Amino acid sequence: MSSIWPQLEPLLARVQKPARYIGCEDGAATPVHAQHKVSWLLTYPDTYEIGLPTQGLQILYEILNERSDAVAERAYAPWSDLEALLRQRGLPLFSVDTHRPGGDFDVLAFNLSAELIYTNVLNCIDLAGVPVRAADRRPEDPLIAAGGHCTFNPEPLADFLDFVVLGDGEEAVGEITEVIGAWKRGGRASREVVLRDLAQLPGVYVPSLYDVRYDGEHLASVTPRFPDVPARVEKRTVADLGQWPYPKNQLVPLTEVVHDRLNVEVFRGCTRGCRFCQAGMITRPVRERPADQVRHMIDSGLRRTGYDEVALTSLSTADFSGIEKVVADTVGCGSNISVSLPSLRVDAFTVGIAAQLQQGRRTGLTFAPEAGSWRMRQVINKLITEDDLYAAVESAYSQGWRRMKLYFLTGLPTETDEDTMGIAELSRRCVELGRSHVKGASVTVSVGGFVPKPFTPFQWFGQNTVAELSRKVGLLRDALKRDRGVQLKWHDPKATLVEGIASRGDRRLGPVIETVWRRGGVFQEWSEHFDVRLWQDAMAEHGLSVDWYTHRHRTEDEVLPWDHLSAGLHKDFLWQDWRDALAELGLPDCRWTPCYDCGACTGYGIEHIVASATPPAGGSQGTGQLVFLR
Amino acid sequence: MRYRIRFSKLGKIRFTSHRDVARIWERALRRATVSVAYSEGFSPRPKLSFGLALSTGHESLGEYLDVESLGALDTEELPARLDPCLPVGFDVQAAAEVEPGIASLQQAVTSCTWRIEVTGVGEADLDARVERLLAADELVVTRERKGRPVTDDLRPAILSVSPAAQTAAGAEVVAELATQPRGLRPSELVSVVTDGDDALEEGRVCRLHQWVFVDGARREPLPLLSHATPTRHAEACAS
Numbered sequence: 001m002s003s004i005w006p007q008l009e010p011l012l013a014r015v016q017k018p019a020r021y022i023g024c025e026d027g028a029a030t031p032v033h034a035q036h037k038v039s040w041l042l043t044y045p046d047t048y049e050i051g052l053p054t055q056g057l058q059i060l061y062e063i064l065n066e067r068s069d070a071v072a073e074r075a076y077a078p079w080s081d082l083e084a085l086l087r088q089r090g091l092p093l094f095s096v097d098t099h100r101p102g103g104d105f106d107v108l109a110f111n112l113s114a115e116l117i118y119t120n121v122l123n124c125i126d127l128a129g130v131p132v133r134a135a136d137r138r139p140e141d142p143l144i145a146a147g148g149h150c151t152f153n154p155e156p157l158a159d160f161l162d163f164v165v166l167g168d169g170e171e172a173v174g175e176i177t178e179v180i181g182a183w184k185r186g187g188r189a190s191r192e193v194v195l196r197d198l199a200q201l202p203g204v205y206v207p208s209l210y211d212v213r214y215d216g217e218h219l220a221s222v223t224p225r226f227p228d229v230p231a232r233v234e235k236r237t238v239a240d241l242g243q244w245p246y247p248k249n250q251l252v253p254l255t256e257v258v259h260d261r262l263n264v265e266v267f268r269g270c271t272r273g274c275r276f277c278q279a280g281m282i283t284r285p286v287r288e289r290p291a292d293q294v295r296h297m298i299d300s301g302l303r304r305t306g307y308d309e310v311a312l313t314s315l316s317t318a319d320f321s322g323i324e325k326v327v328a329d330t331v332g333c334g335s336n337i338s339v340s341l342p343s344l345r346v347d348a349f350t351v352g353i354a355a356q357l358q359q360g361r362r363t364g365l366t367f368a369p370e371a372g373s374w375r376m377r378q379v380i381n382k383l384i385t386e387d388d389l390y391a392a393v394e395s396a397y398s399q400g401w402r403r404m405k406l407y408f409l410t411g412l413p414t415e416t417d418e419d420t421m422g423i424a425e426l427s428r429r430c431v432e433l434g435r436s437h438v439k440g441a442s443v444t445v446s447v448g449g450f451v452p453k454p455f456t457p458f459q460w461f462g463q464n465t466v467a468e469l470s471r472k473v474g475l476l477r478d479a480l481k482r483d484r485g486v487q488l489k490w491h492d493p494k495a496t497l498v499e500g501i502a503s504r505g506d507r508r509l510g511p512v513i514e515t516v517w518r519r520g521g522v523f524q525e526w527s528e529h530f531d532v533r534l535w536q537d538a539m540a541e542h543g544l545s546v547d548w549y550t551h552r553h554r555t556e557d558e559v560l561p562w563d564h565l566s567a568g569l570h571k572d573f574l575w576q577d578w579r580d581a582l583a584e585l586g587l588p589d590c591r592w593t594p595c596y597d598c599g600a601c602t603g604y605g606i607e608h609i610v611a612s613a614t615p616p617a618g619g620s621q622g623t624g625q626l627v628f629l630r
Numbered sequence: 631m632r633y634r635i636r637f638s639k640l641g642k643i644r645f646t647s648h649r650d651v652a653r654i655w656e657r658a659l660r661r662a663t664v665s666v667a668y669s670e671g672f673s674p675r676p677k678l679s680f681g682l683a684l685s686t687g688h689e690s691l692g693e694y695l696d697v698e699s700l701g702a703l704d705t706e707e708l709p710a711r712l713d714p715c716l717p718v719g720f721d722v723q724a725a726a727e728v729e730p731g732i733a734s735l736q737q738a739v740t741s742c743t744w745r746i747e748v749t750g751v752g753e754a755d756l757d758a759r760v761e762r763l764l765a766a767d768e769l770v771v772t773r774e775r776k777g778r779p780v781t782d783d784l785r786p787a788i789l790s791v792s793p794a795a796q797t798a799a800g801a802e803v804v805a806e807l808a809t810q811p812r813g814l815r816p817s818e819l820v821s822v823v824t825d826g827d828d829a830l831e832e833g834r835v836c837r838l839h840q841w842v843f844v845d846g847a848r849r850e851p852l853p854l855l856s857h858a859t860p861t862r863h864a865e866a867c868a869s
């Protein structure tokens with residue numbers, strides 16, 4: 001079959017936002033399929049408007065389409081209205097590029113960015129006409145793959161995925177293409193043949209090639225079934241981001257999506273060492289893109305796309321060496337161009353940057369103090385002082401901003417009510433500072449429940465219960481009730497619970513995810529679809545304890561479901577960091593201080609690539625010392 | 631300086647919304663390095679004004695856009711300059727400078743000509759249904775407007791309807807529908823034609839013309855350039 005467009009077209013008149021199904025984006029490839037090519041359907045298992053801007057997916061889309069032995073298209077989860085029509089008419093999941101059926105591809109590769117999209121992965125596999133369980137698939141079915149941050153614990157999805165890629169995908173997709181291409185040329189023998197070959201590639205994990213043993217409720221071991229299968233799968237890391245200036249042709253959607261702007265990744269990895277942050281732990285070391293390349297990507301990107309906004313993305317953009325200069329050059333390169341820095345550390349946000357940013361159109365500003373007290377921030381190693389925050393906030397208000405967003409976590413290890421209430425105190429003080437500059441100054445405070453993640457020092461911590469998180473949110477709500485300048489928002493503690501179940505779950509969660517999906521539990525990231533009861537009931541039916549998986553503190557000697565995978569970090573480094581956290585001891589950023597051997601560089605023979613050997617000016621930079629307001 | 635641009639919207643991109651089209655134009659004008667004037671204020675917006683919104687899913691051979699430009703533009707070369715900056719399916723057909731004080735498109739346009747397909751119906755049946763409508767003195771319907779039920783007579787807004795022609799999925803007519811004082815949308819015409827018969831549905835709809843009155847004569851806000859080829863992309867897009 002080639003294209004289902006003729007059958008799809010009449011349905012689009014009856015669904016919401018049909019433009020998300022037509023493709024036609026500027027930057028889209030013109031895929032040419034051929035027998036000798038390995039065809040990939042890169043699938044984001046949520047809606048088009050959420051999935052389209054995903055940088056990882058766009059990068060791999062370009063890299064694969066540049067190869068002569070591969071072709072890549074994109075798919076997104078159709079919204080419920082279209083899905084119902086597709087199922088009614090027996091039509092499958094399709095690519096938006098040429099509207100080809102999902103089942104016609106060699107590989108269906110999913111981007112796993114969050115736990116709540118797991119049931120959508122099953123739904124997409126099923127909608128593509130592929131058996132949801134890997135064990136039920138035939139040689140002619142597509143291989144089901146996954147990449148993205150959640151793959152550092154893919155065990156809850158182990159029953160459904162054929163293979164998983166850990167870490168950066170830029171190099172791995174080419175190697176995988178070659179292995180699958182050879183398998184196709186050899187007549188597509190059994191799936192185990194190609195999976196055994198894929199398991200030889202660094203960074204590729206094939207769950208079905210491992211035996212899992214339990215000792216009562218505890219995991220005893222995960223061991224390879226064959227001698228040639230690695231006992232531990234190491235993540236992939238691109239050594240030099242400068243060699244990968246992707247996406248070169250960022251997709252420009254015709255309909256509104258999130259992050260609808262030019263996005264330029266300025267560096268990958270972060271060693272600030274925030275202990276709750278999985279992204280910072282698993283993407284080490286820091287690899288900066290050369291400033292000239294950044295400038296070129298901004299300049300050519302703006303000209304090609306017609307966007308008037310560019311976001312400089314990374315895990316902490318103000319840490320980029322020479323950030324002020326890049327922002328100044330960008331704002332100066334055209335009228336009405338605005339720059340947004342979506343992830344800003346307050347101790348690196350200076351009046352200088354604020355002044356540069358406001359030359360363009362002012363975009364929203366978000367700071368993430370993460371915790372309300374200095375004690376708590378030492379525990380989580382987010383070593384910014386209150387004065388750092390006030391200096392940053394003051395910089396912004398003095399440069400004309402009227403409101404900003406502050407992000408906090410609650411439910412952190414050792415958190416007391418005093419720490420929680422610190423959030424209210426900090427927020428109030430920010431508004432007061434703002435009022436000395438602008439009359440209507442306000443802050444939006446977002447509070448999320450903390451979910452412990454694999455490969456972080458907090459992976460042993462027992463997550464707060466829904467009742468406890470709700471109580472803490474309640475404290476803040478009461479405290480801030482009368483503050484007109486502070487708008488409080490919070491993440492649903494029930495959603496936090498489900499994220500927690502899946503985050504550190506093992507293979508026994510597979511049937512739970514399948515049950516939730518079969519009962520209609522899709523689009524769980526959307527509050528109108530999310531249903532915690534589906535999850536609680538399915539856990540109970542499969543004899544699993546929510547408390548055991550989520551709220552229990554884990555012990556040092558416990559086998560963790562991801563122990564046979566590696567993000568480079570030594571487990572004893574993580575354990576020591578966990579002990580340091582409980583002792584309220586901070587750990588400096590190794591970018592500018594001597595190495596403490598976490599394992600991420602030494603294990604792979606790579607190192608930081610940073611243009612500046614000193615931290616950005618402006619704040620206390622983790623020293624906890626006072627900073628002078630400029 | 632103010633310029634009026636006429637363009638078509640055909641094929642897959644007909645599923646973009648009116649808001650989508652506005653954003654597509656903002657990007658296209660920046661790509662083509664047309665210096666558009668911006669509004670003043672805290673969040674400046676480019677000064678573009680569009681005519682009557684086209685429903686998502688409907689095609690058009692006559693869409694319009696007024697652009698406030700900071701500099702003079704060569705209207706002869708403008709279509710060729712803008713086309714490569716627009717997604718496949720949008721085609722610029724004409725451009726001309728207009729007087730600064732000219733009435734907005736929304737105010738000036740009094741009627742539109744549409745090609746409207748109804749699926750699941752034969753030519754003769756459609757003709758008979760249309761004839762019944764045209765013979766009626768009034769067509770009173772209750773519609774929801776801004777959340778409140780409003781009773782309207784649709785009959786005066788139906789200015790003309792052609793005899794039906796057979797299509798693959800049903801039959802189509804060409805109809806001129808008023809936009810003022812109370813306009814009639816093609817979907818509303820289809821719903822009075824089908825009159826609750828579930829077998830009949832709206833098929834392809836295309837706006838062929840928009841009309842203004844100038845000195846008592848009906849004409850288009852911008853005539854087509856003689857060499858314009860409005861369907862350059864239509865086939866490629868629909869496939």
